[in-house]
Amino acid sequence: MSEAASAIAAPHGAIVPGVSPQLYSRNDFERISRMVHEEAGIVLNDRKAMLAYSRLAPLVRDNAFTRFSDYLDRLTNDTALRTRTIAALTTNHTYFNREPHHYEHFETHVRPALVAQAAAGHPVRLWSAGCSSGEEVWTLMMVLLGADRHKGAEVSRQNVVALASDLADHAVSAAQTGRYPLDAMDAVPEALCKLWCTRESDTLSIGSELRKLVRFRQLNLLRAWPFEGQFDVIFCRNVMIYFDDPTKERLVLRLAQQLRPGGFLYIGHSERVSGEASALIRCVGPTVYQKPGGRS
Numbered sequence: 001m002s003e004a005a006s007a008i009a010a011p012h013g014a015i016v017p018g019v020s021p022q023l024y025s026r027n028d029f030e031r032i033s034r035m036v037h038e039e040a041g042i043v044l045n046d047r048k049a050m051l052a053y054s055r056l057a058p059l060v061r062d063n064a065f066t067r068f069s070d071y072l073d074r075l076t077n078d079t080a081l082r083t084r085t086i087a088a089l090t091t092n093h094t095y096f097n098r099e100p101h102h103y104e105h106f107e108t109h110v111r112p113a114l115v116a117q118a119a120a121g122h123p124v125r126l127w128s129a130g131c132s133s134g135e136e137v138w139t140l141m142m143v144l145l146g147a148d149r150h151k152g153a154e155v156s157r158q159n160v161v162a163l164a165s166d167l168a169d170h171a172v173s174a175a176q177t178g179r180y181p182l183d184a185m186d187a188v189p190e191a192l193c194k195l196w197c198t199r200e201s202d203t204l205s206i207g208s209e210l211r212k213l214v215r216f217r218q219l220n221l222l223r224a225w226p227f228e229g230q231f232d233v234i235f236c237r238n239v240m241i242y243f244d245d246p247t248k249e250r251l252v253l254r255l256a257q258q259l260r261p262g263g264f265l266y267i268g269h270s271e272r273v274s275g276e277a278s279a280l281i282r283c284v285g286p287t288v289y290q291k292p293g294g295r296s
């Protein structure tokens with residue numbers, strides 16, 4: 001038995017120490033893992049048996065079930081509960097100014113053209129796909145508005161819209177609330193934070209100039225996307241790490257197709273573009289891709 005397998009194995013067929021297989025069995029974990037893969041593309045390997053238990057046990061209890069198998073049976077005809085179950089299995093770890101080289105690239109190579117595009121009356125569209133609790137989209141919008149209040153306010157009056165979407169409803173709600181602990185923005189340049197956020201007792205709240213630019217939506221990236229327009233910039237970072245290779249390739253192809261010519265795709269530092277998308281976008285920096293055409 002591998003080290004990982006022995007770590008989760010427990011006497012009498014239990015897969016979580018101290019939890020009877022009558023309540024939570026390997027078969028239950030396999031059902032969970034199949035469901036989350038089919039619906040969200042997320043791969044849960046055997047080492048996640050304990051994690052799945054701890055994330056779902058409160059839902060099992062709150063819905064007055066004792067055995068996971070009974071709870072899972074219920075999900076077959078309760079779509080809302082199934083959606084909550086999948087959301088509970090997502091990993092929403094994120095923070096402001098994560099992978100700062102992306103924001104530096106955006107500020108230097110992308111922002112000037114977008115500001116000019118907006119000033120010329122053309123729409124500017126950005127997408128944080130898999131936005132989690134919003135730190136990514138808010139950082140991006142602060143960088144877009146920049147460190148000059150007057151010029152930033154001018155940009156915020158133009159036809160600029162960012163979509164922030166995530167599979168997990170609880171994450172989208174947190175993103176939309178836009179309130180964070182005081183130290184959450186320590187990694188954001190102070191000038192940006194001071195200009196575009198306000199301090200409210202023990203929290204920092206995203207200011208109105210940023211809020212009016214962002215639309216939030218619960219969206220499963222594996223399903224149909226309810227928009228036709230193309231984006232100037234897509235951030236889809238640290239989302240595909242949970243997917244298997246065919247799912248990653250299908251998603252990155254759709255993202256590439258959704259970019260307008262000249263548009264940029266930013267992915268997480270451990271993610272790669274492969275498959276058919278490689279013919280549509282070219283690497284222009286570490287985990288930064290551009291679709292040829294449009295502006296250079």
Ligand SMILES: C[S@@+](CC[C@H](N)C(=O)[O-])C[C@H]1O[C@@H](n2cnc3c(N)ncnc32)[C@H](O)[C@@H]1O
Binds near residue numbers: 041042091133
């Ligand atoms: C680790 S967070 C990354 C957040 C942010 N992009 C960042 O890099 O900091 C991954 C997010 O992807 C979302 N996610 C996972 N599978 C998804 C899917 N099929 N459709 C949409 N969002 C998904 C999760 O809910 C989670 O909030």
